[in-house]
Amino acid sequence: MSMNRQGRPTDTGTGETASAPTFTGHRGLDHEESLIFERGRLDKTGVDLPEPKAVATRLGNVARQGEIGLPGLAEPEAVRHYVRLSRMNYAIDSGLYPLGSCTMKHNPRLNERMARLPGFGDIHPLQPQSTVAGAIALIELLGGYLMELTGMPAIAMSPKAGAHGELCGMLAIKAAHDAAGDSLRRIVLVPESAHGTNPATAAFMGYSVKTIPAKTNGTVAASDVKAALGPDVAAIMLTNPNTCGLFEPEIVEIARAVHDAGAYFYCDGANFNAIVGKVRPGDLGIDAMHINLHKTFSTPHGGGGPGAGPVVLSERLAKYAPLPFIHREDGKARLIETIGEAETLGADPFGRLTAFHGQMGMFVRALAYMLSHGSDGMRQASEDAVLSANYMRAGLRDVMTQPFGDQPCMHEVLFDDQFLKDTGVTTLDFAKAMIDEGYHPMTMYFPLVVHGAMLIEPTESESRESLDIFIDTLRDLTRAAKAGETERFTSAPRFTPRRRLDETKAAREPKLRWMPPPEKQAAE
Amino acid sequence: MALERFTKDHEYVRVDGDVATIGITTHAQEQLGDIVFVELPEIGRKVAAGEAVAVVESVKAASDVFAPLDGEVVEVNTELSESPALVNEDAEGKAWFFKMKLADVKAAEALLDRAAYDAFVAENG
Numbered sequence: 001m002s003m004n005r006q007g008r009p010t011d012t013g014t015g016e017t018a019s020a021p022t023f024t025g026h027r028g029l030d031h032e033e034s035l036i037f038e039r040g041r042l043d044k045t046g047v048d049l050p051e052p053k054a055v056a057t058r059l060g061n062v063a064r065q066g067e068i069g070l071p072g073l074a075e076p077e078a079v080r081h082y083v084r085l086s087r088m089n090y091a092i093d094s095g096l097y098p099l100g101s102c103t104m105k106h107n108p109r110l111n112e113r114m115a116r117l118p119g120f121g122d123i124h125p126l127q128p129q130s131t132v133a134g135a136i137a138l139i140e141l142l143g144g145y146l147m148e149l150t151g152m153p154a155i156a157m158s159p160k161a162g163a164h165g166e167l168c169g170m171l172a173i174k175a176a177h178d179a180a181g182d183s184l185r186r187i188v189l190v191p192e193s194a195h196g197t198n199p200a201t202a203a204f205m206g207y208s209v210k211t212i213p214a215k216t217n218g219t220v221a222a223s224d225v226k227a228a229l230g231p232d233v234a235a236i237m238l239t240n241p242n243t244c245g246l247f248e249p250e251i252v253e254i255a256r257a258v259h260d261a262g263a264y265f266y267c268d269g270a271n272f273n274a275i276v277g278k279v280r281p282g283d284l285g286i287d288a289m290h291i292n293l294h295k296t297f298s299t300p301h302g303g304g305g306p307g308a309g310p311v312v313l314s315e316r317l318a319k320y321a322p323l324p325f326i327h328r329e330d331g332k333a334r335l336i337e338t339i340g341e342a343e344t345l346g347a348d349p350f351g352r353l354t355a356f357h358g359q360m361g362m363f364v365r366a367l368a369y370m371l372s373h374g375s376d377g378m379r380q381a382s383e384d385a386v387l388s389a390n391y392m393r394a395g396l397r398d399v400m401t402q403p404f405g406d407q408p409c410m411h412e413v414l415f416d417d418q419f420l421k422d423t424g425v426t427t428l429d430f431a432k433a434m435i436d437e438g439y440h441p442m443t444m445y446f447p448l449v450v451h452g453a454m455l456i457e458p459t460e461s462e463s464r465e466s467l468d469i470f471i472d473t474l475r476d477l478t479r480a481a482k483a484g485e486t487e488r489f490t491s492a493p494r495f496t497p498r499r500r501l502d503e504t505k506a507a508r509e510p511k512l513r514w515m516p517p518p519e520k521q522a523a524e
Numbered sequence: 525m526a527l528e529r530f531t532k533d534h535e536y537v538r539v540d541g542d543v544a545t546i547g548i549t550t551h552a553q554e555q556l557g558d559i560v561f562v563e564l565p566e567i568g569r570k571v572a573a574g575e576a577v578a579v580v581e582s583v584k585a586a587s588d589v590f591a592p593l594d595g596e597v598v599e600v601n602t603e604l605s606e607s608p609a610l611v612n613e614d615a616e617g618k619a620w621f622f623k624m625k626l627a628d629v630k631a632a633e634a635l636l637d638r639a640a641y642d643a644f645v646a647e648n649g
Contacts, residue, residue: 007584009557448585504583507560508609 008445010503011428015491030497033084037514040071046078088497090440091304096462096470100412100443100455101195101243103273103295104302105385110372111298111365120364125356129334139357140326140333142367146291146310149378150269151282154318156311156325158358162270165290165309166201166237168322168353172288172313173235173264174205175320175350182262185234191220193244193447195268198237207234214449218244218404218414222253229261239268240284241275243447244404245389245412245455255285264288264317272296273459274386274411277379287314293359297366308362323352384460385411388467392458395471399478403450411459417452425481427452429489432500433480436493437473529632530641531592536616539632546592547620548580548611551645556582559611564600565622571597573631578621580611593631595624 025032057063073081090097097104115121123132143155156172159165170188177185188202191212199209210228215221225236236258240248248254258265267281267289273296275281281289293308294301301307313321324335327345335357336342342349373381386409393413397406401418417427431441431454443455458467480488493499527539534552538545553559561581571577576588577597600622604610610619626632636644 007557007582010583445584504558504560507558507583 007448009426009428011426011490011500012502013429013432013490013492013500014487015494015499027497030087031084032497033081033088035514036073036078036081037071037516039077039081040073042067042069042072044072044074046072046074089303091302092461095438095440096458096466097440098442098456098458098470099440100245100414100446100457101270102301102443103270103292103385103411103457103459105273105295105298105459106461107298107300107304107365108369108372111368114368115361115364117364120360123360125360133333135360136326136333136335138367139360139363140328142363142370143310143326145367145370147312149276149280150289150291150312151280152286152289152312153282153315154313154321156313156321156353157363158322158324158352158354158356159290159309159311160354160359161294161307161309162195162268162290162292163197163201163309164353165292165311166197166266166268167204168309168311169266169288169290169313169317170201170205170207170235170237171322171350171353172311172317172320173266175348176264176317177234179320179348185232185263187230187233189225189228189233189236189263191238191242192449193218193220193242194237194239195243195270196446198239198266198268202235202237212236214244216404217407218242218246218449219248220250220254222250222257225254226257229257229263231262233261233263235264235266235287237266237268239271240281241271241410243271243455244414244450245409245457246404246407247274247410251284259285270295271411274382276382277375278382282312282314287317288312293362293366298369299362299365306359306362308359308366310358319346319348320350321347323349324357325349381460382411385458388458388460388462389413389456391464391467392456392471395467396474396478399475400454403453412455412457414447414450415454415456416450417454419478420452420481423481423484424486425489427454429492430454430477430481432492433477433489434473436488436495437477439470439473527632529592529635529637530644531590531635532644533590533592534645535589535592537592537632537635539626539629542626542629543598543623544593544595544626544632545620545623546589548589548615549641550615553611553615556580556584556587558583559608561586562604562608562611562621564602564605565597567597567600569597571595571624580621581608589621591624592635593624594627596627597622598625599623 020027092104092106119134123135129136139157143157147155156168159168177183186208187210188207189210189212190199190202191214193214202209212220212224212228219242240251242248255265264287265285267286269289269291272291276296288311290309290311293299299305299308323342324337326333327336339349389409389411393409400415403414403416427444431444434441444453446453446455529537534549536547536549559580559582563579565577571591573591573593575591577591578589580587580589601620604619
């Protein structure tokens with residue numbers, strides 16, 4: 001058993017769980033909100049419609065036997081329910097969201113306005129192509145810009161998120177090996193600082209994962225990759241900049257070694273926000289990379305909207321890109337939807353990843369971001385993101401500890417829990433105390449190679465004033481931890497609608513759906 | 525008494541005749557934290573030493589459990605599927621993972637004995 005003892009622990013803390021000392025249970029403006037199934041009544045409805053005339057059912061024995069069981073609420077009740085729930089949420093629109101490797105940047109409202117234009121917002125994926133020429137032109141233009149920014153000759157637009165993009169890139173790599181009659185390659189190399197989705201993607205496809213250790217400075221050594229390469233290696237999956245917030249300096253040598261061994265280079269583009277307009281990944285020798293539009297190109301994510309993970313491909317992988325793809329002929333762009341049609345164009349798609357062409361709403365938003373920023377603006381966004389992270393590093397390096405020494409970072413800065421040693425406060429407690437201060441915690445216990453990791457990515461969206469307040473908050477927390485104010489941490493969060501949850505119980509005895517309470521069932 | 529051996533992957537192996545009982549050590553369950561899920565191999569599966577055959581998932585992360593020796597899985601502890609917490613309570617007792625019929629009983633002797641395993645843990649934490 002390869003033991004993973006660095007993962008995120010759980011701890012129910014020392015806080016009491018008493019409810020608010022009010023008659024209603026509400027805390028002022030923060031309402032104690034029950035589930036909609038508990039609020040609504042089956043015998044009530046929010047709309048007043050005439051009883052439908054009795055019609056003969058043609059459903060036979062599949063006709064519904066009982067009630068559907070949906071709660072009935074009047075419109076104001078339903079609206080209040082969801083508004084109250086939304087007040088318990090934390091979002092990039094409510095505060096600094098320093099979740100490392102997630103690039104929680106501001107989602108410009110201009111993007112939203114463009115996505116709601118009727119010509120983009122009201123179209124349907126099953127419309128005839130001749131009626132959506134504008135949408136197809138937009139996908140082509142966005143894809144073209146992404147290829148230019150990455151220095152890559154081909155793109156698959158349909159993957160719906162980062163991990164889906166990884167699957168797309170790896171399927172293209174597998175298709176290329178298969179086409180070359182080289183199907184015995186069953187190992188994928190993954191550095192230990194990789195995103196967890198990388199080994200998961202490789203394993204999902206049936207590959208064995210071979211881990212490459214990190215050097216003491218947090219980066220991957222080309223010599224370690226060379227030692228692991230062989231005729232059975234299909235690909236390497238490397239994140240650059242890596243999850244320690246560091247640029248991989250030996251990446252070109254690694255790419256060369258991977259190609260010399262007949263393998264392909266998949267680059268995880270999750271951290272592309274650090275290098276847009278500065279480095280073209282294609283120049284580094286990669287074969288495939290996904291681009292998280294929802295990170296780098298400012299489209300909403302988390303609870304705010306779906307992701308989009310287009311994948312750029314090298315010349316050698318281009319022909320295996322999945323259906324559908326855009327083909328331009330005689331000045332007209334169209335979607336190629338079938339294998340037969342693709343083959344007449346010399347392509348050899350590995351198949352189809354999604355029913356349609358990808359996340360159209362996200363394409364519109366990402367293109368709006370690109371056009372409103374321009375190439376100089378996007379480059380500056382990357383520079384500002386890196387500057388923000390280094391400003392944070394400079395503001396905290398004397399009170400927090402860095403696992404690989406004090407060296408310039410890229411778009412995110414990584415601390416470990418060495419500074420909490422002997423304080424009785426863990427990274428988990430520290431993160432919970434940040435919630436009391438009104439912040440979403442940073443990414444914690446990741447990357448796994450660093451003990452008690454805290455990974456902070458402020459992005460370019462924060463002003464200097466915002467960064468200063470955040471730094472001052474963390475400085476005060478480190479002071480409190482070192483001064484023995486342990487209770488402030490172990491009892492945190494104190495001011496939230498719920499205190500710490502029993503995650504072990506939730507995992508061992510999950511309640512996956514609401515059930516009516518037994519007495520109510522008996523009464524019915 | 526049955527032969528008791530350990531691996532550097534923090535598994536114990538108890539050999540009785542040509543059947544070995546395999547589980548994770550008390551030290552391993554402490555390091556992993558609260559166990560919330562255990563995935564067991566299929567009975568009849570032929571496995572080679574070093575092959576991942578089971579999965580143990582804690583609140584921290586999921587880890588593979590490897591076959592310590594060559595052989596065939598002959599029995600699994602289905603109780604773990606129902607109550608994975610048993611691993612935290614009695615790792616080296618009731619919470620064994622699976623039993624396998626060994627291809628080569630003698631090979632077990634080459635694994636670590638308890639003194640060697642304890643020394644390995646003391647050294648590597």
